[in-house]
Amino acid sequence: MTHHTRSLGKRLSLSSKGLRMACLALGLLAGMTASAGPTVQVVWSSEKNPGDGAWFNGPMSSPYALSQQASSAFTDPTSTSATSIAVDPSVQYQSILGIGTSLEESTIFNLARMSSAKRTEVLQKLLSPSTGAGMNLVRITFGTSDFTGRTFYTYDDRPYGQTDPSLTYFSIQKDIDYNIISTLKQALAVNPNLKIFASPWSPPAWMKDNQSLIGGKLLTQHIPVLATYYRKAIQAYQAQGIPIYGLTVQNEPLYTAPDYPSTHVTADQERQLIIAVRNELNANGLSGVKIWAYDHNFDSAAAYMAPIMSDATANAAVDGVAFHDYAGDPSTMTTVHNSYPSKNMLMTERSWWGTSGADRMAQYFRNWAVSYNAWVTMLDSTIKPEQWTGTPGPTMVIQNAYTYDTYWLLPEYYLIAQYSKFVQPGAKRISSTYGSSGTVTNVSFLNPDNTIVSVIINQTGSSQTFKLTSEGQELVATIPAKTVGTYKWTRQGTGTPANLLTNPGFETGTASSWTSEWHNAVLAYKVDTDYPYLGSYKLTLFEVGAYQQVLGQVKSVANGTYTASVYVRSGGGQRVLRLYAKNYGGAEKTAEIGSSAVTNYTQYTITGIQVTNGSIEIGVYTDANAYNWAAFDNFELVKN
Structure with a gap:
């Protein structure tokens, strides 16, 4: 999707503020009190034992958890010496699609064990814009992944040696039986603006060279039927009232796991598959479903994408490039963005802990990511269910394995919410100083409602004083050790010219005012x-x-x-x-x-x-x- 950025030059006008500043420069207003600027809403969340397995034993308290602080206000510039974060809303970059997590089957397995009231409570805490974290983008799996409590399955499993090229046996009935469909319906009821995208870990085994869901390679001759399989999955979900916003055509195509569903898909195979999927979607009234390529680590992204994007048909079919953060550096997203500037960069899988994780999120957005999704939302206190050879770290929600309605939220829930609760869909990342891990770091956004959100991250062991400067004014503030602060204010001054049209994006759901x-x-x-x-x-x-x-x-x-x-x-x-x-x-x-x-x-x-x-x-x-x-x-x- 192409995003066009308007950089607005400063206007020369003799506003009251401009007159004051000119007079100050001439020394004519010496001794007068600095003028008050916009009021700033301040919210803090802090880390506590990040990534520590002790979180599975029970809750622990942390100093701040979406804790509202006293409001502050911008003033005219001062001579205070502090780390300076300069925010310029006139310089705008990518539009933000969303921030969220996954509702993979492990999380849904645990949610399904709760009472309906408690399950709704957890979903509200995750997804509600008003009473919760406001997450608006969720990843699901088509078929099972390693994080599941079930026997591995796809939507067209056949006995060993049998095939089903006509997809006669295709069915998402297991997703219905295992409460996936009902939970997603509850999620949409909590947040009707929720966007859901899907990722498959493996096609049916009969489409692969080893005839197994675990490991193996995609057989090229099955690409057309696999494209139909994905289209049928999207249609089946839509028939259940669950629209699929986007699809990554293969999770981690360069990794074949020894113990859980995975599939090696070459770049050329993915090129063919993307074209086939786009044709299937377009031919069946699903042209709006987005196709995101790659869905793997930073380190191999540029090489993998080159043969896909050099094909004009595949290039036109791709809406974005999806990334995981288990190898390589987020700067790869900038490299890929610069090569294909009309395509979105998406951060589809990675969970980090603590303030370093919040800073990693800032790096994603500063490298053109339009989204962020954590991976695995809730495990129980015995670290179940999952079928992975390693030992998972603590998730943002942990359920008591013996009293299912008991759960606790980790600091990671609040740290992600420092972004998701305040950065609106359609916000633009704007120019800001990154800062330093030795003091504070930052990423900033301009929301569609003309509010500015600046996320300040203090990873150090001591409090840090900083100056936030924007549009000729500044805010001097101090943030505690190991804490993330969200600073939100309404843009002042000339700013972006007001859009004079009513209902310009039809967000009433109607054409009201278009008479x-x-x-x-x-x-x-x-x-x-x-x-x-x-x-x-x-x-x-x-x-x-x-x-x-x-x-x-x-x-x-x-x-x-x-x-x-x-x-x-x-x-x-x-x-x-x-x-x-x-x-x-x-x-x-x-x-x-x-x-x-x-x-x-x-x-x-x-x-x-x-x-x-x-x-x-x-x-x-x-x-x-x-x-x-x-x-x-x-x-x-x-x-x-």
Whole structure:
């Protein structure tokens, strides 16, 4: 998905603050009190015995756990000497998809042993934006992984020596029987905006050279049927009311485990598989499901991705590249991003402990990750269930193995929540000083609601004083030892120009405020959740027959110069497809999208709209052939 960044230069205006600062520079206001800036919300969480197996024995207290601190405020600059973290919201990078964890079968096994009330309580603590950590992105497994309490299975297991190329025996019934489906439904009830993506550890054994779920290699001749298998799995989940947002086509394709489901898939095989899966999805009304390549460690990513992305068809089919952090360095994501800047970088598997883990998350985001997912959410106090040769470390939630409704939250839950509870979907990472592990480190974001979130991490054994500077003002603060602080404030000053459109991303779930509507035969627009650019909804123009459709919004605005824009994807084929601006006192202006396919969301812009009558209409128009489609999101109208 292509993300376009607008860097806004500083405006020259004689604001009251600008006058004060100019006077200070001239020494004319010496001795006057510094002016108050925006109020800052402050929340702390601290580590406690990170990664220690003693956590399986019972809960321990830590100094801070999403603990609200007294609010503070920015002031004009001071001469205080401290580590400086400079935050510049005018310099923006990737949009954040989400932050979350996994609901693999080990976690679901333990959740299923709880009473319904307690299970809902745990899910609320994980997923609720209001009363919990607000995690909004969850990874599941298609078939079993090593973290399961069940006999290893896929959705089409056959006796040794038998095959099923027609997938006659395909079924997700075990996912129903093992409470996976019901738990995911509960999760969606807690957070309806939850996005769920899936990863398979192994295809059915009969598709592999060793005829086993454990280890072995994918047989190339089975790639077409494996693509159909994945499509059927996505459809089966959707039939249960569980939309699948994305798919990684093979977990850790370069590792063949000796004791649990895994499969070696070469880069060329994955290239073929990605193309086959995309064709299957597109042919079955699932074009919005994202395909994420690789899903393995940093160290081999660049070499593995090169032959996939050099194939134009595979490149177009890939929405992003998924990473694990068990070998290599997060900077690899920047390397891969620079090679393929239109593709998202996703951090799909790794759990760390303590403030060093919170700092590792900061490094992921600073290296272009649009997401983060922890791996394995809840084991019990006897470290079960799982089928891995090693000994797992403590998970963010631990269940008492003897009284199932008893559980305790580890500091890792709170440390992840320092991000997930405050960084909204669609937030942009913004420019900020990283800092130093010897003092404090940082990553910062600009939320869609114009709040800035700066996560400050103190990994040291003593408290640290730092200066947070942004847009000409500063906050001097001290953070305790081994603690993560989230500092949140509303952006001040000129900032990003206000978007004057109402419901610009259709996040009401309707086209409310888009009242200028015309069609020639049948109503050919809808608001849906299929592959939005940001948030949960988008606008789609589509009809099975030839059609014409207009949808616009009329706004009363001050006279002046304006810019309008929208993000667009299109299957192509339209006679006309355009963004328009009209009824503003001048001739209609358009940004022509044209008849070619627009594979990734691309921003189309109309500049220099000179409003002279106090009103303007912004909208889209198409004259389309049968089955032509176009998707629109994040309309914007700003005054220059």
